[in-house]
């Protein structure tokens with residue numbers, strides 16, 4: 001596993017451009033002659049299906065794309081790779097979210113399952129997914145007829161590594177990762193010479209007051225015990241010091257666990273933006289473009305209750321409750337497509353001594369790199385933990401009974417809403 005992992009880690013590829021990573025996964029899959037492999041599903045997506053007699057069908061998904069981040073670690077297998085991004089610029093690439101770990105762990109779990117094939121029955125589907133970081137990989141696999149290429153799963157699983165004590169397995173029922181709504185808002189004013197503000201409707205001032213007023217949604221409209229994030233992460237206006245531009249663009253990233261609250265906040269955003277536009281005296285209505293929409297990851301109670309006792313047995317004290325994570329994931333697109341329950345759990349990868357030092361000093365937020373940080377680096381011993389956790393989850397589900405159509409109502413944006421956004425945002429290959 002270490003060799004395979006180090007190879008993936010050295011050569012991270014950007015979302016949608018994972019050609020060599022997919023080729024290496026296919027090469028590794030040649031070690032598993034009893035698994036029926038299908039490739040190029042929705043881009044570089046791959047499935048491997050092991051049919052082993054009568055029993056449930058369990059799907060486990062691992063993603064495999066990297067990020068445009070320059071790695072800042074001192075290991076000899078650090079990435080020095082770079083790639084052209086969608087704009088044609090060469091950027092350094094890094095497995096800063098640990099998707100190389102997920103993929104290696106799933107291959108490891110396949111080996112464990114293969115070694116014990118006489119002791120379980122059913123069907124296992126290993127699914128290797130590209131383009132998670134753009135939130136389009138799962139949509140593309142589903143959209144490319146995934147359901148016609150693999151047996152229908154009864155349950156879907158995935159795991160994600162996180163900053164946390166190495167080897168801990170965190171799991172919980174209910175919402176564990178947020179929904180994500182990305183909105184680009186264009187504010188139209190009237191351009192003029194910078195010395196003649198009275199001839200303009202200044203979109204820079206309009207954007208500034210809008211941004212400040214948007215802060216009041218979470219602080220004044222959301223109940224204090226509810227989770228919501230509305231971040232204005234990008235502001236663009238003007239190119240010259242002596243020109244008042246005629247428009248400004250702000251981009252918002254919004255996160256929620258609760259779908260009702262999400263809809264309420266989206267309405268509040270529109271209300272505030274329209275009111276600020278009116279207050280500025282702008283004539284043209286603002287434009288709202290939804291450029292990203294993912295549902296929350298809402299873990300099934302049934303799957304949790306099926307797997308957790310096995311995690312407790314295999315990992316003992318290292319099996320703990322998962323705190324909800326404010327990041328978002330496109331994994332749930334796959335189980336929602338099949339209408340089946342699912343579970344996402346996390347695996348800690350930070351060396352324990354380092355974690356304990358930082359915790360004792362009250363410096364966890366400062367000293368421990370999180371996912372997407374250039375210094376994020378899993379301890380190698382956690383590869384085995386990832387493989388064992390995956391195999392444990394799969395075997396637990398193979399040993400359970402799954403009623404058809406159980407537990408599929410997860411709330412969240414409708415499939416049509418999400419599809420509309422996914423099609424709009426899918427970059428050209």
Ligand SMILES: [Zn+2]
Pocket residue numbers: 097133371372
């Ligand atoms: Zn990520």
Ligand SMILES: [Zn+2]
Pocket residue numbers: 097098099132160
């Ligand atoms: Zn990730």
